[in-house]
Amino acid sequence: MRDKGSQAALVSGPRDCSWVRPGASGLWVAPADCWIDPHDPVERALVTHGHGDHARGGHQQVFATPETLAIMALRYGAARDTVAVRYGDTVELAGGVSATFLPAGYKRRADPTCAPFVPAACDVLITEATFGLPVFIHPPIEEEIARLLETRARNPDRCVLVGAYALGKAQRLIAELRRAGYGEAIYLHGALVQMCRLYEEQGVPLGPIALVMDTTKEALKGQIVLCPPAALNDRWARRLPDPITALASGWMRVRQRARQRNVELPLVISDHADWTELTQTIAEVDPAETWITHGREDGLLRWCELQQRPARALALAGMFDEDD
Numbered sequence: 001m002r003d004k005g006s007q008a009a010l011v012s013g014p015r016d017c018s019w020v021r022p023g024a025s026g027l028w029v030a031p032a033d034c035w036i037d038p039h040d041p042v043e044r045a046l047v048t049h050g051h052g053d054h055a056r057g058g059h060q061q062v063f064a065t066p067e068t069l070a071i072m073a074l075r076y077g078a079a080r081d082t083v084a085v086r087y088g089d090t091v092e093l094a095g096g097v098s099a100t101f102l103p104a105g106y107k108r109r110a111d112p113t114c115a116p117f118v119p120a121a122c123d124v125l126i127t128e129a130t131f132g133l134p135v136f137i138h139p140p141i142e143e144e145i146a147r148l149l150e151t152r153a154r155n156p157d158r159c160v161l162v163g164a165y166a167l168g169k170a171q172r173l174i175a176e177l178r179r180a181g182y183g184e185a186i187y188l189h190g191a192l193v194q195m196c197r198l199y200e201e202q203g204v205p206l207g208p209i210a211l212v213m214d215t216t217k218e219a220l221k222g223q224i225v226l227c228p229p230a231a232l233n234d235r236w237a238r239r240l241p242d243p244i245t246a247l248a249s250g251w252m253r254v255r256q257r258a259r260q261r262n263v264e265l266p267l268v269i270s271d272h273a274d275w276t277e278l279t280q281t282i283a284e285v286d287p288a289e290t291w292i293t294h295g296r297e298d299g300l301l302r303w304c305e306l307q308q309r310p311a312r313a314l315a316l317a318g319m320f321d322e323d324d
Contacts (some may be wrong), residue, residue: 020124022314026128030093034063046099047072049106050166050167053200062176063091065101067202069283071167074198087115108277109141112175113168113204114189124180125287126314130251130272135222138274145268148224151244156222158176159187160265160297162228166192168271170226171247174206177224187220189227189236217241229311233262249324250274270324279303 019030027036034044041058048054048064050071057076062069066084073079079237085091090100103115105127110116131138146168149161152160164170170192177186185208187240193211200206219240230238247263248272258266273281278300282290290311293298297313304311 028111028224029093029097032093032097034093035096040100048101048104051196052073052277063123070198070202071195074194076289087118087136096280105271107273108281109138111172111271112249113171113199116174118159119281119284122285123252123288124291125282125285125289126291127278127281127300128272129278129295129297129300131270131274132292132300134275134299136274137276138249138253138270139268141176141269142180143178144248144269148246148267149177149180149182151246152222152224158242158244159220159223159225159240161227161232161237161240161245162251162267163245163247163263166195166228169248169269171196171206172290173205173226173269174209175204175243178207179206182224183207184223187212187215187223187225188298189225189231192226193226197244201322229261244247251324272324275299282309 005142021028021030023035025035025038025040025042029046029131034043034046035042036057037048038045039053039056039235041056043060044063045059045061046063048067050068052075053073055068055075057072059079061081061083062072062079062283063085064072064081065086069082069084083091085099085321087101092098102118102120104109105114105117108117114139131190140171143219145248148160148162162173163288164173174186174196187210189212196206199302217239218241225240227236229247232247237243245262246265246267247258247261248269250268250272252263252266252268282304288310289313290304290309293312301311301313301317
């Protein structure tokens with residue numbers, strides 16, 4: 001699928017940017033009377049990607065990429081009226097407003113399940129700041145995958161149980177393991193199966209995968225198992241052979257978070273941009289103004305101030321970190 005259908009919506013309209021502003025349901029595009037990633041059901045919605053704090057059900061009409069629409073259909077059922085907009089194509093809305101969807105992927109580094117990031121010139125850049133502090137510099141994913149495989153090799157009588165979100169993170173982990181040469185079956189918690197199947201239907205090969213529930217405890221020794229993060233310490237994990245608990249998240253850079261989750265193998269693997277990628281993007285796009293939301297706004301605001309770049313925090317209700 002090219003990841004979660006993650007993209008940026010490049011909205012063009014009057015030069016006065018007051019026509020795009022926060023409203024009760026999210027970002028309101030006033031001349032077109034539509035919303036960007038609304039958290040309440042609305043008549044017209046531009047949905048940037050499939051995460052649950054951006055893609056909600058109940059809208060009358062949804063504009064999104066085919067991949068995002070497929071994710072929404074799986075999660076919420078089909079919307080009443082959908083308009084599929086492929087990357088790079090432009091759709092005309094009301095009030096002289098047009099919208100173009102571009103790959104964003106929340107990060108700039110390569111991802112075998114995600115279309116490459118495409119920077120675009122704009123007057124206002126709206127950026128998330130989940131890891132908007134200088135301490136958050138993500139290591140190369142190849143290093144984290146190597147640590148995972150080394151841990152597995154050293155523990156042939158145990159399994160490695162990796163917590164990974166069902167949308168995007170699980171599929172990226174599988175694809176990166178394949179890229180590293182791991183060809184054995186990867187075992188899944190049942191909650192991950194449907195999204196993995198959808199990715200394969202959309203052209204992302206994941207190789208051999210199997211359900212934990214269809215496998216004996218003995219056969220799971222020396223294997224890699226993926227589950228939702230909430231299942232790491234759940235009763236479900238008791239069926240596994242002395243699991244080594246791992247969690248794939250940018251938050252694993254913070255040791256206290258790993259200890260709080262009883263994580264033995266913290267894997268710093270994030271689907272969000274780190275500090276370097278955030279600042280690089282702002283500098284490269286060079287917008288007249290940057291709006292910062294969804295995370296550590298203060299750090300990125302201060303960086304913009306020091307760089308003499310106009311910026312402000314954009315408080316949006318209903319946003320949370322589904323994938324990190």
